[in-house]
Amino acid sequence: MKLAMICSAVDPTIGGVLVFGDRGTGKSTAVRALAALLPPMHAVVGCRYACDPELEEALCEECRERARHGPLKHKLVPVPVVDMPLGVTEDRVVGALDLERALSQGVKAFEPGLLARANRGFLYIDEVNLLEDHLVDLLIDVAASGENLVEREGLSVRHPARFVLIGSGNPEEGELRPQLLDRFGLSVEVSTPTELGERVDVIKRRDEFERDRRAFVAKWKKHDDALRRRIVAGRRRVADIDLPESVLESAARLCMQLGTDGLRAELTLIRAARALGSFEQAAAVDVSHLRRVAAPALRHRLRRDPLDESGSGARVERALHEVFGE
Ligand SMILES: [Zn+2]
Helix, strand or coil: CHHHHHHHHHCHHHCCEEEEECCCCCHHHHHHHHHHHCCCEEEECCCCCCCCCCCHHHCCHHHHHHHCCCCCCEEEECCCEEEECCCCCHHHHHCEEEHHHHHHHCCCEEECCHHHHHCCEEEEECCHHHCCHHHHHHHHHHHHHCEEEEEECCEEEEEECCEEEEEEECHHHCCCCHHHHCCCCEEEEECCCCCHHHHHHHHHHHHHHHHCHHHHHHHHHHHHHHHHHHHHHHHHHCCCCECCHHHHHHHHHHHHHHCCCCCHHHHHHHHHHHHHHHHCCCCECCHHHHHHHHHHHHHHHCCCCCCCCCCHHHHHHHHHHHHHCC
């Protein structure tokens, strides 16, 4: 899960992470921890979408207007993590246009929703498999386009909404439709640790954290700072890192071996490998990066094979073995 989230933080266009697994395994803690680790962002003062003053093409309408009257004032704000509550209405998610005010006062009154708050951060959906399909569809569309468009009776508002979508779910409580599964970039399975030492370590750290948060944070600061620097450096590098033809071919061969539909699998696989290579400061993306992101990038895209009872993770492993050998 950490690997998948770091790749998404380096390159948010990977398309989010789906996390399957038991309750109480630290899924939402991991999302919050990653967001807290990222450097605070410059946001335009007074903007409801926390626009990036440096990114002119992604400014909201209001900031474009502000920019006409002089340089944009900005301040540092933490990277947002927005929780999507179950049973939430579409208006709360996308925002609400007040038609009455528009008609009576002639002003475009828009009450931003959760998508506005998630801009430039993370949107976390616990139990994504219990959310209505059309909402999941909508979230994936917005995450992919980076923009939220709200239309009511001829009125429309659009605003930037670039975020990394993290969905968690327990596969025993209903499944996601394959059409939705396939649209998430990466997927991982989180399980309760079965090794004694690992369990004891987790409990110890949690206990330390609860008894003295400040001491705990201080103890891990060096480690966190180093991780933050690598993510930031990876982000800068991701556009330029060399991607050899041979790696592209290996990705395509792997997807052919697994029989994935369409080309989304290859694209995600390559993006994730590139993010990982950038994070690790490699000179070029190589097959070892590809191998490490193969399971999270491909596992949820496999069609059910009635003759093959092994899990999808195992099938990806087998295909890796067949394509790359030892
Ligand atoms: Zn703005």
